[in-house]
Amino acid sequence: MLAFSAALALGILLPSLRASLAGPVDDPLLLEELEKALDLRMREDFDRVLDARDPGELIEHATLTDVDFDHRTLGIDTLFIVGDELFGYLFRPENGWGRGGADPGALDYTPRLRRVHDGRAGGPDAFGCFSCHSKGGPDGAGTQSQNALLRGDGAATGSADQRNAPHLLGMGPIALLAKEMSAALHAQAASASAAAKAGGHRVEQALGAKGVWFGRIAVDADGTVDYAGVEGVDRDLTIRPFGWKGHQATLRDMAEESLQIHQGLLSKRIQLEVRDGALDSGPYGEGTWDDIDEDGVSLEIDSGMLTTVVGYLAQLEVPVVRPPRDPALLDAFAAGSASFAAIGCGGCHVPVLELENPELDATEPAEPGRAPFVINVAKDGDGPKVDPKYAADDTAYLVNLFSDLRRHDMGEGLATPSAQGNIAARVFLTRPLWGLAETAPYLHDGRAPTLHDAIVLHGGEAAGARDAYLALDEHGRAGVRVFLASLSRQPKLFAP
Template identity: 35%
Template sequence: MISVNRMPGVASLALVLGLQIGSAGSVLADEPWAERTQALGASEDMPTGVLPKDELLRLIDTGKALFEAHFTTLDGVGRPQATQAIDPTRRKHPREQVFFRTAGPDAGSCAACHNQPAIGGAGDFVANVFASEGFESADFDSLDPQFSSERGTNHLFGAGLVELLAREMSAELQAIRGDVLSQARAGGAAVRLPLEAKGVEFGYISAEPDGSVNLDELDGVDTDLVIRPFTQKGVMTSLRQFSINALNQHHGMQASERFGARWTGSDDFDGDGKTAEISSADVSALVSWQATLPAPVRMVPEAAGWAEAAERGEASFTDFGCTVCHRPALPLETLSFADPGPFDLAGTLNDGQVGAKAVYDISLLNWAKDLPRDAEGRVLVPLFGDLKRHVMTDNQIDALGNELLSQRFVDRNIFQTAELWGVGSTQPYGHRNDFSTLNEIILAHGGNGREARDAYAAAPDAEKSALIAFLKTLVIVP
């Protein structure tokens, strides 16, 4: 016990606490008071096969500990010689401090931004981040919008279901590409087919008998026909990619599968003296926790008249045309979440780069038993979205087109439909959290959302209020 009247010297204090005081990296991670993150390396190998419930829950617990952990310089926080770019990129000038609000690293933990109304949730305006575009030139320390786009933090509840929907929709769209090619070759003439997945239309695709494909009529999806369901722009393919990007940008923690010797030729690409900062097994643990977060639910507050108002508001939500983009539910064939997934590209592991993938069976979790199903047994994921990108501005209403940079080649005024499940728990609103009320963000819809916005704007105040009452029943209950 340390006396409050007489403090020991540094050496004797170290003996009292059982610490080693040699080099900066000598504090042992297996001591409960150590300043390293104990959950790092808790999973030595990537999981494989279908995980039984007890193994899945242990992996989820490890992932949660990593998500909540405040990483330290002993873990590898900071990237003095590396930028925040998606591709591993060297800095032109070494960073003199660990944290930097604009270009990052800007947070000690994932939970520092994802915490509203609980860990894994959204963030307030104060937690906004700055997404830089560019792969070799993302070396800046500026808030100027010509260098970065300010973004709010999205919540992750139900994220595993969203990624599963995106995978199934991508497979459907790519199957149509195969069909149009086969039909053109077999018939010896050009063929044009609609692109549709789970009832969501993504334009048209045409093919010639010689095997050439015309993608000029695509709408709201990339030319590889892969749905990328994460971030406001819809540019992140998977929770795995999202996690690897965020670890580097926000914490300066490099995942070996992207920043290790395989891709960069170095075990310490960022030059901070730490190697193997985040293993592929650590990333798998993080993915398992995010992928199994419960879906948001509907919950009517116990206030007089709220239930009746919400019922009227839900009808108006449809009548105004909001459900054209904010679809109440999309059907999902399976709750088996494979990790790594099938569509990731270089720098993020996919299922073709591992000997055996892991499968996290979401149906084993108690919250999943309450998910609605259709007559065919498919899960109806109540996301109020369509996983499609839309133009969100026009000549009269352009508040959502306030960025100067495109991100991953997606135009500045195009954003993916925001899933509204959980919207009652995640104020403020908009892609940079600068709308304080639901009324304000609805009125900011232009472009593809203009018709529904105008119908709402023209409605009586009581009808508008009822729609807001409905939206506020879509909440996150951890």
């Protein structure tokens, strides 16, 4: 069906478009963009009409199930197209929305949205992923009114931990950077343990990865590890680069969590772990393991659907730096870029981290027995992509994310209502700044309408850099803001 609708768009519409544009527009890049936008628009229109005729058509186009993965050779590009549909899909009761009326078969059954989450059970608070990730373009950020109201009492806005949706570009490279950094920290801990055992005495080991420092551990001769000196990362030394506080390590876990808390859909993994007693069903519902959220649907998300979401996210483009064209603004940009480093912003918002291996297995961490599905984040899907460090060499890639993927104490002013698991109220992951230009409002709850406000609200470990920004004259501060406003995304045409 996809191939047919694509052919429809390209075959019927483009020749006439080309004819009408042949005069003034002969920029091949622009034409290619137009083709893509039109193709997408036509496909969406076609699918919508099909779904109006035969309800259920849309979800068929928007999911790849375990069966698809097991029995067919799926192309990476198919995964991207289907994942794109899934991202824009509005979930329905028959897909397994939790929380409806007593009778899911009733003619007037509608899901009950819950904007304020009820503890870890979540909403459902939205029909689809795009409901919140849309500002600045597809897969973008959220406005303040799209904030998620997490871990509340299910009713009062004030009870919730408000979070603004970040944009989702560049997720693949970030996931892989975190994995490489975790591996480096684990190797350092293992070698400290081996040295302590072999030498028969206590060994202290500094922890660092890609030039970022995470404090130290000490290991006694008997193998006891002292984690008191570990900083900016959990004691299991696993970097968790997703969420404002950095609470999820993999895209797969983030996708599974998003589907659960925003759309009320429970994965097969969660069901099976509840069945086997490995997981408490508490946050998810009171039903039996095969329908914990008691919505009459048993299989809501199988492993294939999670792989689809991850495969899609991992193939999205990365943001780019777009310096202003106006010469005076360009001067301000250059000065601002230098100040950003000089006043200490770059200490946390590290401009570039180097990625060694661009291959991401979309099934990781998977249920046992699943074959890997590997995406090359430097090549597959939508451009622009991360650049190789050396031309004609693919041994390293430059990821211009402006983050150290480490957690920091940001002071009392920014603190969340309470700790999130073991992450203290004042502690946040350094937010990557790439793609910043299109994502206002800023900070974890969207409290800062402008870049200036976002900077001024920095406290705790960032107080020194904030004060150094405030100590600049107005011209100097303006430069920093112009620089930040150039951290943007590639302009593209897209179907509304």
